Amino acid sequence: MNAKERLVLVGNGMAGMRTLEELLAIAPDKFDITVFGAEPHGNYNRILLSPVLAGEKSIDQIMINDLNWYAEKGIRLYAGQEVTRINRARRQIHATDGTIAPYDRLLLATGSNPFILPIPGNDLPGVIGFRDIKDVETMLAAAQTGKHAVIIGGGLLGLEAANGLMKQGMQVTVVHVLDTLMERQLDPVAADMLRASLEERGLRFLMGANTAAVLGEERVRAVRFKDGLEIPADLVVMAVGIRPNIELAKQAGIYCERGVVVNDTMQSYDPRVYAVGECVQHRGQCYGLVAPLWEQAKVCANHLARYGIGRYQGSVTSTKLKVTGIDLFSAGDFNGGPGCEEIVLRDPARGVYKKLVVKENRVQGAVLYGDTVDGTWYFQLLREGTDIGAFRETVLFGHAHMADSGRDGFSVMTMTDDAEICGCNGVCKGAIVKAIAEKKLFTVDEVRAHTKASASCGSCTGLVEQILAATVGTFDKTPKEKALCQCTEHSHDQVRKTIREQRLTSLRAVFDFMEWKTPDGCHSCRPAINYYLISTWPDEAQDDQQSRFVNERVHANIQKDGTYSVVPRMWGGLTNPKELRAIADVADKFKIPTVKVTGGQRIDLLGVKKEDLPKVWADLNAAGMVSGHAYGKSLRTVKTCVGSDWCRFGTQDSTGLGVKLEKMTWGSWTPHKFKMAVSGCPRNCAEATIKDFGVVCVESGYEIHVGGNGGIKIRGTDLLCKCATEEEVKEYCCAFMQIYREEGRYLERTAPWIERVGLSYVKARIVEDEENRKALYARFLDSQKYAQIDPWAERASGRVDAHEFQPLRQVG
């Protein structure tokens, strides 16, 4: 006798197997499990049958668990075995081949059957439903030989089948008994937009058509309608709805209505018999979508494991149509009724339609067509019954509109006190409101100083502004031009302009001339002014080491424990055995704890003691390597792919061009870090379109992309222009870097800089104005004369800044 309890699952589909997976996760050894499945496969994702039919996925890709999985988990699987009878008195089930399996718990997950219209000819070969792999195989076979397909039913499943068969080359007619498609998910407006779009793709529709008979002798030949019309058909797919498959349960005397009736713990009227999925009727409701199955599976598994917590209380469902290129979303009650209002946005030119049905400021339902990005958000508002009163006027513009810029000051009102505002520093809304109230704060800077909210990456600044506005009332958030820091009234642009016009070449001159309020500035303004000085007067201004952040002063990256990281330059990401040996030797010699490959195609040595830095550099220099400036507001890396040298797709020598660009631009100081990449073809393996300056090689030349950023806020590049030769690319590269160097504000990446000045401005200055471009190019090259000195070699020699790397004294 087996010590474990015996669980038998009838139905090897998604609901049943999900329940088992949930069960195995929480109580892996509780049951001895047997599974019966009518289909001869493992378990697959039924909702992906449509992409399989459309040729976008293969059967293999939609398998969830193959036969091995069952063996591994010790589950007995009878695939291709139908269960014919349940003997509840003896607690046994009987299968077609005579197998008898005893159970302590029985789980029914028999799913549903497609509803086949009771019309003459409905049993002819070539008339099928759309339910399983076999149906898909039948359809694919029919598409090989036949020409005409008729889909009866213009619902979700019918349209997905129609789309798939059309992609397989058949002429498809969709027959629908009503005047609008997908009436259970769409309102008439969205349904019409959908129909128009599908007609454009080549589907034909017969609306308001009543099917009378399927005609044919050996196999289906045509479909006839009540009005006498006949259309040819080599394949007829009935997609008029599903019926819970309850034959087995009924036969065993388990109480059924439309489905197997279950309570909130997924138990049928026989407490040893559980049921989940489409065969179930719960609180009068049957479900044909996947989300409710997951919820049911979780609850059921929990009760099978005897945890005894969790109730299934029914689901609100949402729908997406799986037809590539058509974005459609629907949820809840989208038709409304007494007391409901509709908020509608309709833009025929863009093919966008959004409708929310709202009752007493709570979302009841949503229909989205063309732009479904916010489907999940609306669905969340719907499920949680959120009061949208505070942001009702902008709700249709979407969640991003509210959270991102947040200029309208609504969304924060609805956030709870424990909602996290600043992810970097873990600051919740409640903490911010408390600080504003208790410390009487009035500016974002003050909130930042007191709470650290928005003090790190700054992406939540908009939200912080909103909270401030909501807490202290409206405030003037745009003083004329923002002061550089608290040491002055002047802005970044004013400081730079004065440096240029007055020919100021030292920090002291700037402090004096511009009447700084502090004797020698602060950690914010000094690095900025130093940058403006050396970028404006590269040959005259003295680079002030004490006004540089430590990383740029010691030419390595400070780490949290006070050690440093060292990244030698690898031109275009190329290295060789000699360099690698030198790196390995250095790591051994100085006991460097971590060696890591960076995202910029170089090698990072982490955990170097400060006093070791000059010795590490000397060894790296000896192998021919120089500083990678991984620590600076400067040119970082030029990432490349292998290009035409090796790659079968490469169109140009991307690696070689990358090396040339890096050799030309290394050592240059910029307002913020500056990253480049060169990809050898539009597959873009070097990810050039999220770099400050990216080159994408094509057969006919080089596309120049600018202003990308892969950091906190991702921004794809803008296409600046196309170049024919490498020489031209180099000229554009320098010109772009130089205009950014001259006009970008300190600590402003190219991405926000371009958004501030506009791409058309950049184009006007360096694409359309050739003279200016050449002048910028010349100025860049000129300033490089003073910049391309390896800072590591200087310091390794012991002649520069030696004091930085040695303690002053040892005492005691």
Added chain:
Amino acid sequence: MYDWHEIGALDDIPRLGSRVVNTPHGDVAIFRTADDQVFALRDRCPHKGGPLSQGIVHGHRITCPLHNWVLELESGQAVAPDVGCATRYPTRLEDGRLWLGLNNVVSLPSASREAA
């Protein structure tokens, strides 16, 4: 009471710069301001232990390189709204030579706070 240790010359430290002295109390950061005054603080930011000697000196203040906390060099106190304190040590400048005073009871850093 202090033990006074000669640690070098004023010009060993760059203006608006800092050097480190290794002591039994741990590392001590010696700062030189623009007006040639010299201050000493334990080389650990009260926030997350960042090495203050690596920060930027401005006025009579130091900004920690890790998270931009600002501390008063004279008292070691963090500038509001941050709250915290780095142990300070007395310094003397005589005939161009720098002297650092260390509490002669070598113990936990908290003991040397009384000296301040």
